[in-house]
Amino acid sequence: MNWLLNALTSTIGRKILMALTGIFLILFLVVHLAGNLQLLKGDGGVSFNLYSEFMGHNPLIQTISIANFALILTHIVVSLVLTQRNRKARPVQYAFVDNSSTWSSRNMGILGTIILLFLVFHLQAFYFPAKTGRLSEVTIDGVIVENMYEATVAAFTQWWIVLLYVVSMVGLGFHLWHGFQSAFRTLGIDHPKYFPFIKWFGKAFSILIPLGFAIIPVYMFVTHQ
Numbered sequence: 001m002n003w004l005l006n007a008l009t010s011t012i013g014r015k016i017l018m019a020l021t022g023i024f025l026i027l028f029l030v031v032h033l034a035g036n037l038q039l040l041k042g043d044g045g046v047s048f049n050l051y052s053e054f055m056g057h058n059p060l061i062q063t064i065s066i067a068n069f070a071l072i073l074t075h076i077v078v079s080l081v082l083t084q085r086n087r088k089a090r091p092v093q094y095a096f097v098d099n100s101s102t103w104s105s106r107n108m109g110i111l112g113t114i115i116l117l118f119l120v121f122h123l124q125a126f127y128f129p130a131k132t133g134r135l136s137e138v139t140i141d142g143v144i145v146e147n148m149y150e151a152t153v154a155a156f157t158q159w160w161i162v163l164l165y166v167v168s169m170v171g172l173g174f175h176l177w178h179g180f181q182s183a184f185r186t187l188g189i190d191h192p193k194y195f196p197f198i199k200w201f202g203k204a205f206s207i208l209i210p211l212g213f214a215i216i217p218v219y220m221f222v223t224h225q
């Protein structure tokens, strides 16, 4: 067990942990977006409410949810430890910025903080009300379910919340722009033959996924006036 602890607490071990948790969170984003896109269906929230009810009560999903929170926490804590280490190793900043680095790669900490602040807001708006029984209920096909759709309409009909989501998704996009390819490079998946594709895919992903999330509040704002 000692070798595992040593591996995980070494700098390279921490980088690998960042990469693995990052890739899991990338997968979470895909599933989460696919579910939330049901808000665009225009069926008065029927599909979205049924989906939310399933996600909120299925025991397997609940277990994955706990793992998800643990991974988010690990990703944040390890990033803070790595940053602290880098600062100690290099107390004076470089006078010249490496031209090959991108704006995203130099500002991963700030971008991560934007996403964290977004998450705090997001969870108090949707997750905690669901977990503490503060949502109203609606009957669909004779079954009583929590009305998560109503909560999303209440949030996304306020312009400042829509703006907050759009700005946060720009931050998420920049974070993924560097993070996606960086995770694969850290794991050694950087063969010259395949890496250009991974880089291209990562860039497309970092535009399309945040765009998909941003469209939802904008669409709901426009269609609920």
Ligand code: HEM
Pocket: 032, 036, 052, 053, 055, 056, 064, 065, 066, 068, 069, 115, 119, 122, 126, 127, 130, 148, 152, 165, 172, 213, 214, 216, 217
């Ligand atoms: C329009 C955009 C989004 C909508 C409408 C949305 C909606 C929701 C809803 C309704 C829940 C509560 C689910 C439940 O407990 O039943 C939730 C949970 C959550 N959302 Fe979002 N979400 C959006 C974007 C995002 C983004 C961009 C992220 C990450 C950066 C995110 C991260 C999370 C997390 C971590 C949870 C807790 C999930 C869990 O149980 O593991 N969401 N979201």
